[in-house]
Structures are given as structure tokens and as C-alpha cells.
Amino acid sequence: MGTPTPYGVYYNLSDSPYTYEFLYYRYYFSSVKHLEKFKRDLSGKVDWLNDSLSRRFGISFQSDRLAAFQLYRQIEKRGFLVEYVPAGFLYTSPSQLMCVVGIGDYDGK
Numbered sequence: 103m104g105t106p107t108p109y110g111v112y113y114n115l116s117d118s119p120y121t122y123e124f125l126y127y128r129y130y131f132s133s134v135k136h137l138e139k140f141k142r143d144l145s146g147k148v149d150w151l152n153d154s155l156s157r158r159f160g161i162s163f164q165s166d167r168l169a170a171f172q173l174y175r176q177i178e179k180r181g182f183l184v185e186y187v188p189a190g191f192l193y194t195s196p197s198q199l200m201c202v203v204g205i206g207d208y209d210g211k
Contacts, residue, residue: 115183124170130183140177147173
């Protein structure tokens, strides 16, 4: 594992022990401060984006993963590293991502 700066910052995200897993994706953070902010703000971001898209389009949205990626980009400014845990695939750039909207039944649970 790489060495952090004296302030605990990892500029190589793959060396960072600061990670958070959400809906099969593991997000890597450069500092504990960024990790804690992500954890603190995630629920609010999910609620806000689901509500915003639902009101805008007049149908229910469940955009939890999209909200997490959006928040990660807003917080982590020293790089981008997200792992899709089941396959072990690493996304090193937001340009590797594609958002696909699916239509299905939702039972409210």
C-alpha cells in the first residue's frame, strides 16, 4: 500500500484504505474527510435525486446508483476509482460509465 501525505491524503486512489460500498459498487476516496462527507450526504442525495426526477418526468424514479456516482464526483476531486464488486471491474474515469433507464414494476418495498 502506498504512503499517504502527512495529512493522510492518498493521491493514488488504488492505495487508499478509505472505501465505501453501496449497491455493489466500491468507491475509493483520497482522504477520510472525503469518505465521511460521502457517507454523511449519500442518503440526502439519493432522496433529492429520486424526488427531482420523479417530479420532473411525472413517473417514479429509483436512481440510487446515479445519485451515488453524482455525489462521488462532487466530493472526490483527486481522482476517480470505483469498483463493480461482483466482477472486480475498476472504473478509472466517469467516461467509462453509462446510465441506462429501465422500465419495470415497483411494489413500493
